[in-house]
Amino acid sequence: MLQRIHAHAGPPAWPLHGLARTREIEAAALQVVPPFTLMQRAGDAVARLARALAPHTRRAWVAVGPGNNGGDGLVAAIALRRTGIETFVTLAGEPSRLRGDAKQAHALALAADLQWVEQPPLGFGRAGDIALDALLGIGASRAPEGALAALIDRLNALACPVLAIDVPSGLDADTGQPHGDACVTATHTLSLLTLKPGLFTGQGRDRCGEVWLETLGVDIDPGSVDASLGAAPPAAGWQRAHAQHKGSFGDLVVIGGAPGMAGAALLAARAGHAAGAGRTYLSWLDETGPALDGEHPELMIRRALWKDDLLREATVVCGCGGGAAVRAVLPRVIGQAARLVLDADALNAIAADTGLRQLLIARGRGGRPAVLTPHPLEAARLLGRDTASVQADRLRAAQALADELRAVVLLKGSGSVIAAPGGAPIINPTGNAALATAGTGDVLAGWLGGRWSTSHAASIDDARQAASAAAWQHGQAADLSPTTPLRASDLIAALHAQLRRG
Missing domain, CATH: 3.40.50.10260 (YjeF N-terminal domain)
Known part of the structure; x- marks a missing residue:
């Protein structure tokens, strides 16, 4: 048929x-x-x-x-x-x-x-x-x-x-x-x-x-599959019980925004809040960062939040606009965060630092989930290869990285690949080149953190499902958008509207 x-x-x-x-x-x-x-x-x-x-x-x-x-x-x-x-x-x-x-x-x-x-x-x-x-x-x-x-x-x-x-x-x-x-x-x-x-x-x-x-x-x-094509996540809508409150949907902490890169962290935090996190905190890596997000004052800005015990219960998104400053906070973040999304400069720091790499591996071996969201160049750095070799076989590259670092890997690009240690990868079928604009990757990291936060789930399989669902929704928002290219701020609005539609 x-x-x-x-x-x-x-x-x-x-x-x-x-x-x-x-x-x-x-x-x-x-x-x-x-x-x-x-x-x-x-x-x-x-x-x-x-x-x-x-x-x-x-x-x-x-x-x-x-x-x-x-x-x-x-x-x-x-x-x-x-x-x-x-x-x-x-x-x-x-x-x-x-x-x-x-x-x-x-x-x-x-x-x-x-x-x-x-x-x-x-x-x-x-x-x-x-x-x-x-x-x-x-x-x-x-x-x-x-x-x-x-x-x-x-x-x-x-x-x-x-x-x-x-x-x-x-x-x-x-x-x-x-x-x-x-x-x-x-x-x-x-x-x-x-x-x-x-x-x-x-x-x-x-x-x-x-x-x-x-x-x-x-x-x-x-059961005899090499991979699977991602499907629309179940319960993708905005279903909430009347008796639930903001504490029911978890805390999200976004750590990033080194000097000159505040926009990346803001986008991630705004996306995480729009995704449904109960409380969203933003902790700048720039000590002179603003104390308030004027457009979204609901974001709670806290200094040096990576030192707080809040991380033990929270979902943490780290690295968006992190610059070189993110390296110093990663040991505690990797060690403490209940659920962890690592993006951008956090990935570059891990690629350059064997000690951070070993901390991440130990985290995974201990059954504590992390999701890495590299683009092909970042994946190449983590694998010690060049970008062309990653792109030559995207499934194998993502799976090799997941197996080595004991983490879920969301390798971005055309047909984003979601791989978990020891499993068959997922290929995301949604999305298009409307997403090829600055900041959409930060939105994905924040959205993933926000959606994952609402589940309170903390296993490798939960991380894989959260990554697959976020990639699917992120791509669908672009597929449904009448605008190309799609500005990152508009993408957040489109994602939020998608949840509201269910």
């Missing part, structure tokens, strides 16, 4: 399977169904979706590669032609290279009324046409070259819908990064059998367009 993968859908979360596990699932399925069955189902599903996406189309072009992905495309071409659509097929490579089911699909295609062409016909690509990318599947491991690269360029130049089969050709199914310069940018992608992580992180979201799934009638063990 064809299913559209909607970023704003509620639970349960969609399971994601990488290349190796998908191959295992496919191999097991092939043992119990007749030969060619899965390819026939795949091609038929592609044709059904193509007709649904372009219901009035009279012409289709199918770019076919030399593997099973090409075989799926050939079966789809046959099915499209049967419905009266004029169907053009371009085969990249020699037919003699086709093997197994793909070879059978080619034989059937030769007997069908298809038009075999080297390029789509003149004028193809106008409104009403549709193209199918069946050049490379999930098994591609190197940059497309020669005829394959030329056909990818041709697909990308079309103005009509482009439906990629399984993954856009040239995209790594596990990482969401192109293998080289040539990579299809599809308007829709039909993932077959399983959903792959690379469709939702890195460049995957830009390359795949709208994602669909067809499981081909195969039952998949729900």
Whole structure:
């Protein structure tokens, strides 16, 4: 059954399977169904979706590669032609290279009324046409070259819908990064059998367009996942009992705002308060910081609050605009905070200080939760790598950092990754480049702290759930916003309105 993968859908979360596990699932399925069955189902599903996406189309072009992905495309071409659509097929490579089911699909295609062409016909690509990318599947491991690269360029130049089969050709199914310069940018992608992580992180979201799934009638063990796609958090609204009071929703302490960087801490504190924390405290790292937030006087500003025993019961967000000054307060913050969110300069300090790193690890081993919210450069510093290596495999980088530091890691970026020690990561499906403005990361850290504060929960699993929920809500606020770029202050208002709507 064809299913559209909607970023704003509620639970349960969609399971994601990488290349190796998908191959295992496919191999097991092939043992119990007749030969060619899965390819026939795949091609038929592609044709059904193509007709649904372009219901009035009279012409289709199918770019076919030399593997099973090409075989799926050939079966789809046959099915499209049967419905009266004029169907053009371009085969990249020699037919003699086709093997197994793909070879059978080619034989059937030769007997069908298809038009075999080297390029789509003149004028193809106008409104009403549709193209199918069946050049490379999930098994591609190197940059497309020669005829394959030329056909990818041709697909990308079309103005009509482009439906990629399984993954856009040239995209790594596990990482969401192109293998080289040539990579299809599809308007829709039909993932077959399983959903792959690379469709939702890195460049995957830009390359795949709208994602669909067809499981081909195969039952998949729900426990055998490599990752999951985050879903809308349950009870995302503003449900409060009448008898509750501000003490019911916890204390949030924001520590940051070194000289010249007050804005970051203010944004985090305002976001945490808007998220529902019962009492929100702001403690400047700048001794000359203002004693009152004129726009939000409900924020309680306290000097040197990191020395107070309040931290033992509070949720603490530390590092937003922290500068070099944050380093001196981190030992006590890491040691005392009941629930801890570390962002920005706090992460840079830990990356540069082995002692702080060991304190954080010891905290995690003691079962006391912390969430780290790095962007790729901060993650690279913590891992001792460069940013490119983090972005090359975002899931593995986030998981390595979570396992090493014994903390939950929310690696920001396109398809933010939430990883916890020893678990399968979550990829957040919401958000867009409207968030690519200064201060939105501070808002995320504060929002996460505020939402977590209301739960009073303090386990690693609670931290993971809080991080996933905050990332989802943060992204959804951008998806629903009519404004691009989205200013950080406006983002707080949008998040608060989202809670009010439930």
